[in-house]
Amino acid sequence: MTAIALTIAGSDSGGGAGIQADLKAFSALGAYGASVITAITAQNTRGVSAVEDISATMIAAQMDAVFSDLDINAIKIGMVSRIDTILTLSAKLREQPQPVVLDPVMVATSGDRLLQEGAIETLRTELLPQATLATPNLPEAALLTGTAIAKDRDAMLKQAELIVKLGARAVLIKGGHGGGEESVDLLFDGQAVQEFAMPRIETKNDHGTGCTLAAAITAHLALGLSLVDAVGLAKDYLQGALAAGRDLHVGSGSGHGPVHHFYRWWPA
Known part of the structure; x- marks a missing residue:
């Protein structure tokens, strides 16, 4: 039986994040990757x-x-x-029994905002309740909960409790933005x-660390692992991809290059 993972995300023309990163991570970890492009x-x-959103009609057609x-x-x-994108996904996902990993992408590594202000509440009410796991970083967890960015474990746990109360079955708050x-x-x-x-x-x-981690968790869930095991193995994979990524030379060098998704298969 072939394990198949689906990514529903935006396309990154630079190849380091979004759909491209997800498909690389799926492939590197032994899952076949399918995609629905949202932007x-x-x-x-x-x-x-520049950002150009895909219409809700086309998103629905891809999912069908x-x-x-x-x-x-x-x-x-x-x-x-966008709100209409979220509502379309929410309606379609109600028909599906598979585990869902929600990576609430709001701001790119470069600082560019990727989620419209009015869409945050819709994401809270429509997609969080359908998430097997939500994977916000510290700024995203703050935006989701309407609180200050967590500075310590206690604050992270309080935000995790709030996100579970919003409907997510589990949450992984990522501490990469901390000190x-x-x-x-924190899971x-x-x-x-x-x-x-x-x-x-x-x-x-x-670049693409959050996408890659969420995709790696999804790949391991598709392969039948438990949530805790999927998170642990995904963390190990990302750590290796970050370490090997230091030897990649992609881009001008003045920005944020990608992690090395295929470090286990070919050297940088």
Whole structure:
């Protein structure tokens, strides 16, 4: 049986994040990748210069095409910038039983905002309740909960509790934007808390880290792993991709290059 993972996200013309990063991560981890494109970005390692949203009608058509033919085992949702996009996805996902990993992409690594202001509440009410796992970073968790950016574990846990109350079955708050020698992620499922700590890797090639982690979790869920195991293995994979990515030379060098998704298969 072939494990199939679906990514619903925006396209990154630079290849480091979004649909492109997700499909690379799926392939690297042994899952077949399908896609539904929600937006097209003109983007490179230095930032986003233009965004064009795909119509809700075309998004629905892509989903119908995929689900009518492919046996999807897990779904990852990334960039969904508009209210009508979110409502369309929400309606379609109610028909599907697969685990859903929601990566609430709101701001790119470059600082460019990717989610319209009015769409945040719709994401809270429509997509969070359908998420098996939400994977916000510290700024995204603050936006989702309407609180200040967490500075310590207690604040992260309080935000995790709020996100679960909003309907997500579990949440992984990523600590990559925090300080300290280790980056600590907090996984909370409404009952148990588990920490995943990794040494920080000094690199400018960190574009697409959030997309890659969520996609890696999705791939492992598609392969039948438990949520805790999927998160742990995905963290290991991303750590290796970040470390190997330091030797990649993609872009002018003045921006944020990509991680190395295929570091296990070919050297940078």
